[in-house]
Amino acid sequence: MKALFFLRHYNDIDHITPVISKWIESNHVCDIILIGNPKFRNDYRIQYLSKLEGVRVAHIRDLLPAFEYVAWRLQTLLLSHGLRRSLMGPLVATLRWVFDAGKRKFIWRNTAHRLLMHSFVSLDKGVVVFDWITRNSPVCLEWVETVVSMAHNMGLGAVSLPHGDSPHANQLIRHGEWRLQPDTLYSAGRIFDKLVVPNELCAKRFHPFMTNQSLAVLGSPRYCDEWLAKLKELLPPAPLVSSSNQLKIAMFLRKDDFTIFWEEIGEVIRMIATFPGTVLVIKPHTRGGWKQSLTKDTSLHRLPNVSIAGDNIHSIHLMNWADVIIDLATSVVFEAIKAKKPVLAADYLHAGRSAVAEFMPETELCCRDDVYQKIDEFLSNGCNSFYIEKHRRRFIKEMLDGPDAEVLPRYVSLLETQAQMSSVGKDKD
Numbered sequence: 001m002k003a004l005f006f007l008r009h010y011n012d013i014d015h016i017t018p019v020i021s022k023w024i025e026s027n028h029v030c031d032i033i034l035i036g037n038p039k040f041r042n043d044y045r046i047q048y049l050s051k052l053e054g055v056r057v058a059h060i061r062d063l064l065p066a067f068e069y070v071a072w073r074l075q076t077l078l079l080s081h082g083l084r085r086s087l088m089g090p091l092v093a094t095l096r097w098v099f100d101a102g103k104r105k106f107i108w109r110n111t112a113h114r115l116l117m118h119s120f121v122s123l124d125k126g127v128v129v130f131d132w133i134t135r136n137s138p139v140c141l142e143w144v145e146t147v148v149s150m151a152h153n154m155g156l157g158a159v160s161l162p163h164g165d166s167p168h169a170n171q172l173i174r175h176g177e178w179r180l181q182p183d184t185l186y187s188a189g190r191i192f193d194k195l196v197v198p199n200e201l202c203a204k205r206f207h208p209f210m211t212n213q214s215l216a217v218l219g220s221p222r223y224c225d226e227w228l229a230k231l232k233e234l235l236p237p238a239p240l241v242s243s244s245n246q247l248k249i250a251m252f253l254r255k256d257d258f259t260i261f262w263e264e265i266g267e268v269i270r271m272i273a274t275f276p277g278t279v280l281v282i283k284p285h286t287r288g289g290w291k292q293s294l295t296k297d298t299s300l301h302r303l304p305n306v307s308i309a310g311d312n313i314h315s316i317h318l319m320n321w322a323d324v325i326i327d328l329a330t331s332v333v334f335e336a337i338k339a340k341k342p343v344l345a346a347d348y349l350h351a352g353r354s355a356v357a358e359f360m361p362e363t364e365l366c367c368r369d370d371v372y373q374k375i376d377e378f379l380s381n382g383c384n385s386f387y388i389e390k391h392r393r394r395f396i397k398e399m400l401d402g403p404d405a406e407v408l409p410r411y412v413s414l415l416e417t418q419a420q421m422s423s424v425g426k427d428k429d
Contacts, residue, residue: 001028001419002126004119006147008036008139010043011163012131015220017045018227019161020055022408023415029054031119033063035139048234063118064111072111075104076140101142108146116150127157127419132164132195134185141188148191157418160195161411165220165331165399166202169358173329173351174257182208190214193418196411199399201355218410219402223334226408231316238317240281247379249280250322252315252330253294256285259351260328262294268326268349268371273303275375283309283318285330323383324375326365329354334400342386344374359395362388 005020007013023030032049034040038059050057061069120126128151133144148158171180187209189195195210197203198220206215221227242248249272254260272280284295294300295308309318315332319325325343327333329352333343337356345357346365357364365371401407 001416002119002123003028003030003129003415003419004116004126005030005032005129006035006131006139007032007040007046008034008131008163009040013040013043013045015162015164015222016129016131017049018221018224018230018408019411019415020049021052021227021230022221022412024049024052024054026412026416028412028416030056032057033115034059044234044236060111060115063115068107068111068114071107072143075107076138076143079140079142104142105146108140108143109150112143112147112150116147116154116156120154120156125155125419127159127415129159129161129415130192132160132162132186133188133191135188136185137188144188145191157194157415157421158192159415159418160189160192162196162198162202162221164202165198165223165334166205167327167329167331167334167355168352169201169355170353173259175259184209193421194414196414199402201399216414217402218414219407220334220400221407221411222331223338223400224407225405228335228338235314235316238314238321239312240317240321242321243279245277247275247278247375248321248323249278249326249375250318250324251280251282251326252318252328252332253282253284254328254330254350258329261349264368265294265328265349266297266300268346268368269300269306270303271368271372272375273306275379277379278375279305281307281309281313281318281322283313283315324378326371327354327356329356337387337392337395338400340387340392342378342383344371346371355399356395359399360387360391362386362391 003023005016007016020030020032032046032055034046034057038061040046041057041059046057049055064072128147130144133139133141135141151158171183172178183205186205189206190210192214194214194216195206196216196218197206198218200217203215203217251269269280269282272278282295300306301308316335319332319336319341322341325333325336325341326346327343328346328350333356336343343356343363344365345354345363347354347357348366365374402410
């Protein structure tokens with residue numbers, strides 16, 4: 001069987017690469033089309049996939065004529081929520097009026113047809129895979145709907161796979177979110193035959209808009225044991241120096257569209273820097289980290305035991321290097337929990353309630369005093385015996401493993417079923 005995977009950015013690569021790897025291992029073939037920044041062709045996981053027999057990797061601009069690609073890219077930008085809210089908003093509105101829905105439909109259909117023909121000509125079984133697409137996704141929902149509709153007409157299945165693990169236990173976490181009700185951002189999930197989530201916490205977002213039959217809870221492909229073991233073999237060398245006589249602390253930041261209390265984060269960083277024997281590395285979010293005022297704060301750059309990680313340092317590098325992780329509700333720390341490394345859920349530094357603190361109250365930081373006491377305790381007594389093991393095991397089962405630890409075979413089985421069902425449906429027609 002054949003699958004066509006559309007990947008946008010690091011989150012997609014993190015969570016969907018394990019599924020692609022297992023798909024190929026199960027004697028299937030696939031195409032991967034990158035629809036984000038071309039730099040992701042150089043990502044070590046994409047490089048790994050491109051060397052597997054049965055895999056073809058290409059960027060979308062290499063598969064479309066130049067004019068079509070430019071038109072597709074322009075239309076995508078014109079429908080971008082971020083661009084409409086910028087200073088260019090009036091110009092964008094004018095261009096959207098010129099390039100109306102009719103003109104967009106022509107471009108969407110041309111590009112979708114060309115890409116589907118690239119992968120599925122003369123094939124009667126297959127599945128098209130996107131990540132979670134929401135109504136404000138950088139990839140235009142209109143175009144995704146067109147791809148899925150044309151795929152269905154060809155007898156292909158359409159599946160949405162995870163690009164996250166729901167690190168928040170609460171809902172109102174972003175700027176401007178004031179009403180506790182189903183978020184229509186997630187209603188776009190119903191265009192797919194199946195939408196897959198790692199856990200029930202993620203499923204809650206989609207339940208108001210989808211039937212139970214169209215939602216599948218399969219566990220986390222990114223953090224299952226099988227993939228973490230393989231990832232150790234693929235990871236490039238870490239550009240970090242280890243030191244056994246220092247307490248190594250990593251702090252992972254969130255994107256700026258979340259409500260984050262940056263002033264207090266700065267206070268916490270400066271306080272930690274006063275502890276002798278500590279070294280702190282701050283990891284900005286891979287998308288939008290450069291926009292955050294904290295990373296531009298020159299006073300932090302002058303602290304001798306504080307540094308900001310560059311793009312060449314992967315999150316997993318920091319995870320392996322650190323003794324302790326301070327988290328602002330990111331799923332990247334879930335691997336550290338599996339490895340029993342202490343994760344401090346700094347929930348008082350943002351407007352959310354983290355899943356980490358919800359399942360493991362012993363991890364939660366509620367005030368600056370908590371931060372001080374935890375760091376002092378780690379320096380005095382070391383980092384062992386941090387978790388209540390019963391809490392940690394429940395977190396792993398309910399958030400990461402699902403029914404059992406055999407996560408990736410479940411994903412392959414779902415993709416196989418969707419490819420076969422769509423083909424059978426076409427034959428009946």
